[in-house]
Structure formats: C-alpha cells, structure tokens
Amino acid sequence: MSEIELRSVRKSFGALDIIHGIDLAIEPGELCVFVGPSGCGKSTLLRMIAGLEDITDGEIHIGGRIVNKLDPGDREIAMVFQSYALYPHMTVAQNMGFGLRMSGAPKTEIARRVDEAAGILQLQPLLQRKPAQLSGGQRQRVAIGRAIVRNPKAFLFDEPLSNLDAELRVHMRVEIAKLHQALKTTMVYVTHDQVEAMTLADKIVVLRAGRVEQIGSPMELYNNPDNVFVAGFIGSPR
Ligand code: ADP
Ligand code: MG
Numbered sequence: 001m002s003e004i005e006l007r008s009v010r011k012s013f014g015a016l017d018i019i020h021g022i023d024l025a026i027e028p029g030e031l032c033v034f035v036g037p038s039g040c041g042k043s044t045l046l047r048m049i050a051g052l053e054d055i056t057d058g059e060i061h062i063g064g065r066i067v068n069k070l071d072p073g074d075r076e077i078a079m080v081f082q083s084y085a086l087y088p089h090m091t092v093a094q095n096m097g098f099g100l101r102m103s104g105a106p107k108t109e110i111a112r113r114v115d116e117a118a119g120i121l122q123l124q125p126l127l128q129r130k131p132a133q134l135s136g137g138q139r140q141r142v143a144i145g146r147a148i149v150r151n152p153k154a155f156l157f158d159e160p161l162s163n164l165d166a167e168l169r170v171h172m173r174v175e176i177a178k179l180h181q182a183l184k185t186t187m188v189y190v191t192h193d194q195v196e197a198m199t200l201a202d203k204i205v206v207l208r209a210g211r212v213e214q215i216g217s218p219m220e221l222y223n224n225p226d227n228v229f230v231a232g233f234i235g236s237p238r
C-alpha cells in the first residue's frame with residue numbers, strides 16, 4: 001500500500017485552474033521530490049496533501065485512508081516550514097515541543113521526545129537558546145526537529161533550503177539525506193532546484209503548469225526523459 005496517493009487531484013482558485021488532474025503514488029519510506037519551475041503548482045500540491053488547502057476535485061489518501069475532509073492535525077504528517085517560522089520568544093526546546101503541548105501531551109512525554117529529536121539532529125547543546133541566537137542552518141534543524149517530535153507518517157518540505165546561502169544549502173542537503181536514511185520515513189520534498197532533486201530523490205515528479213510531465217528515478221529521468229521539457233529541466237545546469 002502506498003503511503004500517499006493522489007487520484008485525479010485538481011485545484012482551482014476561482015475560475016483559474018492551477019492543478020489539472022494529478023495521479024501519483026508515494027511508497028512508504030520513499031523520498032519523493034516535486035520539481036518544476038516557479039508557479040507550476042508545487043506548493044499548492046504539497047499544501048493540499050498537508051490539508052492546508054482544500055482540493056477542488058479528486059482524492060488524497062494517506063496511509064490507506066481518504067483524508068480529503070481531515071484537518072491538517074489529523075493527517076499524521078508534518079510540514080516542515082522554513083526556519084523563519086520559529087517562535088522568537090520561545091527556546092529551541094519550547095519551539096520543538098510546541099505542537100505536542102498544543103495537542104495536550106504530558107510534560108514528561110514532550111521532554112522525552114524533544115530530547116530524542118535533539119539527539120538525532122545534534123541540537124542538545126542548543127536547547128535553551130532562542131532562535132535569534134542560532135545560525136540559519138541551526139534554525140532549519142530546529143524547524144525539522146519540531147516535525148520529528150510529532151513522529152509523523154510523512155514529512156513534507158517546501159523549499160526548506162531556499163533562504164540559506166549556497167554553502168549552507170549544500171550542507172543541509174546532505175543533512176536531510178542523512179536524516180532520511182536514519183528515520184526511513186516517507187518524505188515529500190518540493191524544490192525548483194534540479195541539483196537538489198537529482199541528489200536527494202528516490203523518485204522525482206517533474207511538474208509543469210499544474211501537470212505531471214514525468215515520474216521516475218533520477219537516473220531514469222536523466223537517461224530517458226519523455227520530452228524536451230524534462231530533458232532541458234533535468235539536464236541543464238543552473
Ligand atoms: P510553486 O510552488 O510551484 O511556485 P504555487 O503552487 O505557489 O507554485 O502556485 C501555482 C499557481 O497558483 C501560481 O500561478 C500562483 O499564482 C497560483 N496561486 C497559488 N495560490 C493562490 C491563491 N491563493 N489564489 C490564487 N492563485 C494562487
Ligand atoms: Mg512554492
């Protein structure tokens with residue numbers, strides 16, 4: 001059974017059709033990258049999986065059940081926002097535990113899970129700091145930690161590295177690959193960066209103007225692009 005499945009998913013904003021009927025299956029443990037030019041609908045697609053955006057038509061299945069009508073908090077997935085979405089007045093530990101606290105988890109349980117996630121992300125020395133006292137990469141790790149503590153079925157990332165400088169971006173890309181290897185959790189990762197897509201993905205979904213152009217492994221897309229758009233997009237250096 002696929003972890004995440006989209007069946008004929010469409011999205012319109014008013015009279016504007018943005019997503020034109022997408023079918024897609026993401027397998028358990030897979031790191032699936034949505035890649036495509038700016039404005040092609042990557043964020044909209046991800047937000048519909050997360051439940052942050054209604055779908056106009058079709059079905060979204062997570063863990064075998066239809067989630068169309070479920071609130072984001074009931075979908076057992078975690079969206080990793082960019083690092084600037086941290087609460088400035090809270091410590092790292094408080095930021096990481098915030099979601100669990102809101103859902104009414106006991107204090108000892110929150111502390112245990114924050115500690116575990118901090119271990120995975122090597123954030124232990126930073127737990128009592130405030131976001132302003134962290135580097136960009138550290139903040140991004142906290143944002144990921146906030147997702148890990150909720151032990152989700154899948155992580156959704158929307159261009160998590162786009163506001164980091166080039167050097168840090170490469171570093172964090174390696175960190176995310178390591179994290180995926182360590183957790184073996186399903187991940188959906190949105191980027192407009194071909195290099196990120198090629199180096200991170202088990203499976204790449206190439207999107208263009210609200211449609212899927214091709215789905216395949218990085219090697220399949222590189223060696224056997226279905227059309228000129230895919231060839232140009234995957235093959236061209238940035
Ligand atoms: P991407 O993440 O690939 O850059 P988006 O999913 O953000 O693309 O946007 C896809 C298209 O949908 C764009 O043309 C954008 O202008 C449009 N769009 C996104 N959100 C809204 C909205 N709330 N209302 C109207 N149009 C929107
Ligand atoms: Mg986007």
